[in-house]
Amino acid sequence: xxxxxxxxxxxxxxxxxxxxxxxxxxxxxxxxxxxxxxxxxxxxxxxxxxxxxxxxxxxxxxxxxxxxxxxxxxxxxxxxxxxxxxxxxxxxxxxxxxxxxxxxxxxxxxxxxxxxxxxxxxxxxxxxxxxxxxxxxxxxxxxxxxxxxxxxxxxxxxxxxxxxxxxxxxxxxxxxxxxxxxxxxxxxxxxxxxxxxxxxxxxxxxxxxxxxxxxxxxxxxxxxxxxxxxxxxxxxxxxxxxxxxxxxxxxxxxxxxxxxxxxxxxxxxxxxxxxxxxxxxxxxxxxxxxxxxxxxxxxxxxxxxxxxxxxxxxxxxxxxxxxxxxxxxxxxxxxxxxxxxxxxxxxxxxxxxxxxxxxxxxxxxxxxxxxxxxxxxxxxxxxxxxxxxxxxxxxxxxxxxxxxxxxxxxxxxxxxxxxxxxxxxx
Amino acid sequence: xxxxxxxxxxxxxxxxxxxxxxxxxxxxxxxxxxxxxxxxxxxxxxxxxxxxxxxxxxxxxxxxxxxxxxxxxxxxxxxxxxxxxxxxxxxxxxxxxxxxxxxxxxxxxxxxxxxxxxxxxxxxxxxxxxxxxxxxxxxxxxxxxxxxxxxxxxxxxxxxxxxxxxxxxxxxxxxxxxxxxxxxxxxxxxxxxxxxxxxxxxxxxxxxxxxxxxxxxxxxxxxxxxxxxxxxxxxxxxxxxx
Numbered sequence: 001x002x003x004x005x006x007x008x009x010x011x012x013x014x015x016x017x018x019x020x021x022x023x024x025x026x027x028x029x030x031x032x033x034x035x036x037x038x039x040x041x042x043x044x045x046x047x048x049x050x051x052x053x054x055x056x057x058x059x060x061x062x063x064x065x066x067x068x069x070x071x072x073x074x075x076x077x078x079x080x081x082x083x084x085x086x087x088x089x090x091x092x093x094x095x096x097x098x099x100x101x102x103x104x105x106x107x108x109x110x111x112x113x114x115x116x117x118x119x120x121x122x123x124x125x126x127x128x129x130x131x132x133x134x135x136x137x138x139x140x141x142x143x144x145x146x147x148x149x150x151x152x153x154x155x156x157x158x159x160x161x162x163x164x165x166x167x168x169x170x171x172x173x174x175x176x177x178x179x180x181x182x183x184x185x186x187x188x189x190x191x192x193x194x195x196x197x198x199x200x201x202x203x204x205x206x207x208x209x210x211x212x213x214x215x216x217x218x219x220x221x222x223x224x225x226x227x228x229x230x231x232x233x234x235x236x237x238x239x240x241x242x243x244x245x246x247x248x249x250x251x252x253x254x255x256x257x258x259x260x261x262x263x264x265x266x267x268x269x270x271x272x273x274x275x276x277x278x279x280x281x282x283x284x285x286x287x288x289x290x291x292x293x294x295x296x297x298x299x300x301x302x303x304x305x306x307x308x309x310x311x312x313x314x315x316x317x318x319x320x321x322x323x324x325x326x327x328x329x330x331x332x333x334x335x336x337x338x339x340x341x342x343x344x345x346x347x348x349x350x351x352x353x354x355x356x357x358x359x360x361x362x363x364x365x366x367x368x369x370x371x372x373x374x375x376x377x378x379x380x381x382x383x384x385x386x387x388x389x390x391x392x393x394x395x396x397x398x399x400x401x402x403x404x405x406x407x408x409x410x411x412x413x414x415x416x417x418x419x420x421x422x423x424x425x426x
Numbered sequence: 427x428x429x430x431x432x433x434x435x436x437x438x439x440x441x442x443x444x445x446x447x448x449x450x451x452x453x454x455x456x457x458x459x460x461x462x463x464x465x466x467x468x469x470x471x472x473x474x475x476x477x478x479x480x481x482x483x484x485x486x487x488x489x490x491x492x493x494x495x496x497x498x499x500x501x502x503x504x505x506x507x508x509x510x511x512x513x514x515x516x517x518x519x520x521x522x523x524x525x526x527x528x529x530x531x532x533x534x535x536x537x538x539x540x541x542x543x544x545x546x547x548x549x550x551x552x553x554x555x556x557x558x559x560x561x562x563x564x565x566x567x568x569x570x571x572x573x574x575x576x577x578x579x580x581x582x583x584x585x586x587x588x589x590x591x592x593x594x595x596x597x598x599x600x601x602x603x604x605x606x607x608x609x610x611x612x613x614x615x616x617x618x619x620x621x622x623x624x625x626x627x628x629x630x631x632x633x634x635x636x637x638x639x640x641x642x643x644x645x646x647x648x649x650x651x652x653x654x655x656x657x658x659x660x661x662x663x664x665x666x667x668x
Contacts, residue, residue, distance in 0.1 A: 014520075044441070179575055180566070180583030212568055212590050219574050377572045 003080040004073040006034050018078075022085060025070075031085040032070060039078045051079055057124060058147045065115035067135070067145040083145070087138045092131035095199065103267065105199045106237075108134070110263040111142040112192055117256020119147070120185030127183060129191035130172040170211060171204050175219045175247050186249040189259055193244025193252075200233060201226045205245060216377065219247070220370065222399040237266045357389045358410050362396070364420040369398035381420075396420045428608065430533060432458055433640035434663035437648050439620060440656035446470035447618045447661040448478045455485040456496075457532035460661050462546050462618040464592065465524030473511055473526040473594055480507035481530060496534040497603065500541040503530060504593060504601050511594025525594035529560065529616045531665065537607040538614070543600070545589050546661075547622055549630070551613040556631035559604055563591035612667040617647075620658035624651045640664045 001008045006023040012033065013020045023034040042048060055072040062068070071082040091108070094100060100108075112134060119126065126133075126147055135143045174190040176183050197205040205223035208214035223245060227238035240262045246252045253259035362371050364381040371378045371385075372395040378385055381396065389411050396404040401422040410416055432453055438445040446463035448471075461477040463470030481503040488499055507528070515521050527544025540548055545562040561567060565588040566580040580586060591600045613634060621630070625647070633646050644662045651660045 178565075178585070179569065180579070180585045210590075210596075211565075215565060215568070216572070219569070220572075 003034060003036060003075045004071075004082075006032060006080070006082055008034070023082070025082065032082040033067075033085045034080055034082050036080045037078050039076075042078050048074070048079060055081055057122070061119060061122060061124065061147070063115050063118045065111045065142050065144055066119065066147070067143050069147075084143075086135050086143055086145075088135045088141075088143070090132045091134035091136060091195075094136055095131055100199065102200070105196070106263055106267055108136070108142050109192060109196050109199075110260050110267075112144055113189070113256045113260040113263060115142075115144045115256070116185065116188050116192065117260065120188070120256060125183055125185055126188045127177070128172075129188050129195070131195055134195075170214050170218075171206060173215075173218060174249075176249065178215050178218050184249070185256070186252050186254065189244060189253050189256065190246075190249075192259070193241055197223065197226065197241050197245065200237065200241065201229050212375065220377075221397070222247075224400050228400065234266065234269045236262075236269065240266060358387055358413060359415045360385045360387055360392075360394075360408070360410060361415055361417045362394070362420070363417070364396055364398070364404075364422055366398065366401075366422065369396045369401070369420070369422060371396055394418070396422065398422050428533065428535075428610075429668040430456070431640055431666045431668060432664065433644050434458065434460075434661070435644040435648055436659065436661040437652065437656070439659050440652060442657075442659055444471060445659045446474055447620065447659040448474040449616070449661050449663050450478045450482060451663060451665075452482065452485060455489070456491050456534070457481070457485055457530060458616065458663050458665055459528065459530040460546055460616040460618055460663050461526045461528045461593075462544065462620075462659070462661070463524075463526045465521060469521040469524035470526070472514070472521075473524045474528075476510050476514070477503075477507040477526050477528050477593055480510060485532070491534045493534045493536055493539070493605075496532045496539045497605070500530055500532055500539050500603065501601065504528065504541050504543065505599060508593050508599045512597075515594070523595075525592035527589065527618070528593050531614055531616060533608065533665075533667075537605065540602075540604040542602040542604065543591050543593050546616070546618045548604075549615040549617075549627075549634075551615075551631070551634050552609065552611070554635075556627070556634065558627070559606075560602065562589070563600075563602075564589045608667045610667055614665040616661075616663040616665075618659060618661040620656075620660035621647060621651055621662055623658060624654045624656070624660075634664075640666060 003023070005027055006025055009022045009024055009031070011019060012022055018035060018037040021034045021036065023032050024030075025032050037051075052072055055069060059069040059072075067086065068084040069081060070084070073080055073082075112129075116126065116129070124147060126144070128146060129144075133144065133146045135145055137143060170178070172191040172194045174183065174187040176187055194205055206214060206217035206221060208217050223242075225238050225242055226233045227235055240259075243262075244252055244259065253262065361384045362381050367381045369381045371381060371383055372393075373385065373387075374393050375395075387410060390409075392408050392410065394404075394406055394408055404420045404422060408418070430453065432451040434449045434451050436445060436447050436449055447461065448463070449458070449460045451458040459478065459481055461474035463472070463474035465473060484499050484503045484506060488495060507526075511525060515524055527546040528541065529546045529548050530541040531548060532539050532541075540559060542548065542560040543563060545564045545567075546560075547558055547562065548560045549556060549558050551557075564586070566575065566583050566586050568590065569575045569583075570577055570580055575583065593599070615630070615634060629650065630647065633643055633650070636643065636646075638646070644664055647662050648660050
């Protein structure tokens with residue numbers, strides 16, 4: 001099988017946009033990585049032209065930490081791109097194996113920041129910085145790959161009307177990407193900050209059980225400062241990471257060089273670098289603590305029964321078990337179907353909306369915590385929510401505090417107070 | 427059993443090479459549906475067809491139109507279609523990402539049951555009021571709800587095509603079931619986003635309010651989308667309670 005003059009040797013990997021092969025270029029007698037776009041991703045001629053135009057720009061990038069693009073072409077009804085063939089391992093694989101020490105982590109981040117600074121100066125934004133796009137070569141080099149040619153968030157009209165779900169990982173997206181705004185190089189630096197946080201702290205800064213929760217975390221939540229999780233992390237490195245993760249691009253590092261310089265100064269802190277290995281494996285939320293908080297809340301919580309709910313799985317919604325109820329209002333519960341599989345639905349009576357049955361008054365100490373009811377953001381504490389009777393999942397969230405979560409059965413008319421005493425992390 | 431008039435139309439639009447939308451009207455079984463496939467060319471078409479065929483099978487096998495049975499049938503149609511698509515993708519991994527949105531409305535003696543997943547929509551006109559009954563399971567809807575973006579910003583959102591739920595995508599199925607009563611004169615509109623992305627609600631409602639036959643209303647809506655550029659497939663189904 002050939003694409004243009006390139007002879008396919010073997011498949012290296014598959015993604016939402018297409019397949020990457022190892023191929024041979026007989027003209028120069030060398031191996032290349034050949035990325036072939038899925039035929040159905042080639043939307044129209046406008047898309048093809050834009051792809052070639054962007055490939056030309058990226059082909060002009062020449063940096064030791066950026067994978068070189070050699071050629072682009074069309075064949076078999078699609079588009080291919082020939083790139084430098086590397087032997088090495090993707091960063092995400094290396095992270096998983098936990099073989100990196102802190103000095104190496106900072107060094108790799110520094111090289112990526114440098115590469116990004118170079119690309120940004122040429123007017124090119126990567127738009128998809130994540131560990132799998134950073135390759136550690138067998139020779140010990142760091143290479144950034146997959147510069148944003150014609151991504152799924154492509155702005156051509158035809159692409160935009162194509163309904164789709166995000167199949168990749170959204171963990172590294174910047175707030176402005178999630179909010180669908182225009183992005184510049186500072187978005188890439190935010191993503192690099194997410195990677196650095198994950199490597200140093202041992203868990204991702206923005207997590208969630210499903211896409212909606214992750215997107216919300218990225219736009220709304222301020223992650224716990226690394227120093228508050230591990231006191232051995234130097235304040236300068238902790239501050240650096242938090243600066244990179246600022247919601248407002250103006251408050252982040254403005255250039256790759258600026259971020260690189262800050263990273264260099266962290267390399268000077270020898271005591272930290274010589275300290276035992278930093279955690280690379282994910283840390284789990286201490287469930288016991290959450291339970292204690294729930295019990296404390298119960299003391300001040302009247303008019304409703306509550307019980308704890310394990311962390312909700314992927315996009316699970318709940319079903320009203322009492323469908324025959326005359327009440328035509330929105331209620332939710334949980335369904336386990338006969339086959340034992342968790343199914344989820346939300347049942348709603350839509351016609352004549354009934355006045356609220358109860359008022360749930362949520363307060364917290366400290367206040368200004370975010371309140372989610374059945375995964376839907378309701379506002380910040382103190383807040384009064386008018387609700388029909390039913391079961392609800394309530395989450396109360398404040399940066400630097402353990403999340404509080406419980407399921408409530410509200411069946412008492414009038415006011416139902418709920419006070420949540422949040423416990424600080426660390 | 428109440429009498430219901432139906433009419434539906436689908437059009438490939440002016441940009442896409444193929445039509446990934448499907449619709450089905452079964453007056454004898456008391457239901458109709460609209461499904462918008464995704465996952466690229468053949469896969470998208472197949473996904474919406476699987477949904478349609480599955481629903482037809484489920485409703486053919488059980489003609490009991492009581493409220494409880496209707497709810498069960500709607501759930502079963504979604505669950506079975508979901509499982510069938512997942513199974514198909516398992517055997518055809520290159521079709522990963524294949525799935526569909528789906529709107530199904532089934533009528534019983536007292537009212538209606540809607541099953542909804544994705545960003546296709548169901549509207550209703552009752553007593554001169556035009557109301558969107560379903561809520562889009564889309565990223566932009568979530569952000570609008572939380573006040574992160576305004577509806578105006580949503581129009582230019584680069585991820586405005588991203589939906590958070592679909593049939594055949596995630597391991598678990600997250601289905602919205604909506605139930606209500608029906609009254610003579612109620613008019614339900616089921617449509618794919620090819621209509622609502624191109625035409626604003628007030629214009630849609632104007633067409634629905636017009637004193638014309640259902641066939642003319644559907645023709646008019648499709649025609650308006652095509653005049654506006656027809657960037658996506660368009661599907662419109664109307665159901666009027668007599």
